[in-house]
Amino acid sequence: MRIAVFSSKPYDRDTFTAANAAHGHSLQFFEAALSVETCSLAEEAEAVCVFVNDTVDAHLLRCVAGCGVKTVALRCAGFNNVDLPVAKELGINVVRVPAYSPYAVAEHAVVLMLTLNRKTHRAYNRVREGNFSLNGLLGFDLHGKTVGIVGTGRIGAVLAKIMTGFGCTVLAEDVYLNPDCVALGVQYVDRHTLFSQSDIISLHCPLTPETRHIINPLSIALMKHGVMLINTGRGALIETRAVIAGLKSGHVGALAMDVYEQEEGLFFEDHSNEIIQDDLLERLLTFHNVLITSHQGYFTREALSAIAETTLNNLSQIERGEVCANAL
Numbered sequence: 001m002r003i004a005v006f007s008s009k010p011y012d013r014d015t016f017t018a019a020n021a022a023h024g025h026s027l028q029f030f031e032a033a034l035s036v037e038t039c040s041l042a043e044e045a046e047a048v049c050v051f052v053n054d055t056v057d058a059h060l061l062r063c064v065a066g067c068g069v070k071t072v073a074l075r076c077a078g079f080n081n082v083d084l085p086v087a088k089e090l091g092i093n094v095v096r097v098p099a100y101s102p103y104a105v106a107e108h109a110v111v112l113m114l115t116l117n118r119k120t121h122r123a124y125n126r127v128r129e130g131n132f133s134l135n136g137l138l139g140f141d142l143h144g145k146t147v148g149i150v151g152t153g154r155i156g157a158v159l160a161k162i163m164t165g166f167g168c169t170v171l172a173e174d175v176y177l178n179p180d181c182v183a184l185g186v187q188y189v190d191r192h193t194l195f196s197q198s199d200i201i202s203l204h205c206p207l208t209p210e211t212r213h214i215i216n217p218l219s220i221a222l223m224k225h226g227v228m229l230i231n232t233g234r235g236a237l238i239e240t241r242a243v244i245a246g247l248k249s250g251h252v253g254a255l256a257m258d259v260y261e262q263e264e265g266l267f268f269e270d271h272s273n274e275i276i277q278d279d280l281l282e283r284l285l286t287f288h289n290v291l292i293t294s295h296q297g298y299f300t301r302e303a304l305s306a307i308a309e310t311t312l313n314n315l316s317q318i319e320r321g322e323v324c325a326n327a328l
């Protein structure tokens with residue numbers, strides 16, 4: 001199949017080219033995101049392959065369909081960036097990679113937690129400048145603390161297991177009980193209880209109309225003073241202005257975000273020679289107790305290989321006319 005791969009970085013080319021040895025598709029890589037302006041690059045292609053920040057809305061889907069594209073292959077798990085009803089109406093298949101490495105994202109959430117707690121991001125800079133003072137670096141034992149996990153699917157369940165290993169009490173909120181978590185001793189509670197009893201809250205649910213801005217002024221008011229918030233889910237789970245207000249008052253004691261509501265166009269790219277125009281992001285970057293990473297939770301060798309293999313397998317199945325289990 002002829003596949004136009006958009007938003008592709010050198011590491012995507014490497015993993016897709018290696019995985020394609022078993023499939024023999026014709027891959028064309030483009031650094032540009034898929035957009036109305038760039039979709040003509042897909043004129044020869046039967047499928048476009050896009051990443052998490054390519055917004056495949058109704059208008060773009062119509063343009064893509066006009067180029068003869070029959071399939072949109074998402075090389076990510078989340079699909080909040082695609083207008084699925086319009087894709088269906090146009091007869092465009094949409095496939096995704098529902099799971100690649102839950103360990104990658106769960107382990108990144110732990111990295112963020114430990115860094116914020118023990119302030120290794122600050123210690124690293126201090127020591128390099130000859131400042132060996134410990135003032136301001138005081139952390140807490142994770143052992144005995146309560147961690148609240150919103151969404152105990154693949155990633156949340158791995159995190160629950162890791163946090164149990166640290167000796168934490170794990171509370172969870174989900175629309176389904178995960179039997180693996182129940183077996184671990186995770187206590188399922190309602191959201192109100194999770195927010196009010198947790199020392200650390202980590203978000204692992206998808207972005208839906210129901211979960212959009214679940215971190216908002218009202219939910220922050222329920223939380224413990226000094227709560228640590230970790231978001232490796234989707235940016236819009238957090239209402240940015242509300243969390244900034246919480247950080248300013250000290251109610252939110254620390255915040256880590258691997259995802260950001262307005263990350264599109266910023267994350268994954270080098271903007272170091274530009275003036276960043278996003279004032280909320282810039283305000284967040286002024287807090288010493290805020291840690292932002294550029295959507296790198298998924299970024300491990302194992303995850304990249306799994307993403308390439310699953311994406312190409314999805315497309316091979318569609319080419320052979322088989323039912324693709326990862327179709328949306």
Ligand code: NAI
Nearest residue numbers: 078151152153154155173174175204205206232233297298
């Ligand atoms: P999953 O589908 O296995 O688990 C999601 C869980 O959230 C399910 O158990 C589901 O029942 C639950 N859920 C749905 N609606 C909910 C609600 N209203 N309240 C509470 N729980 C709810 O997904 P997985 O693989 O664990 O991924 C979770 C999220 O992580 C994805 O939706 C995606 O947004 C994000 N993600 C982030 C990555 C990164 O690089 N930072 C990479 C991969 C995923």
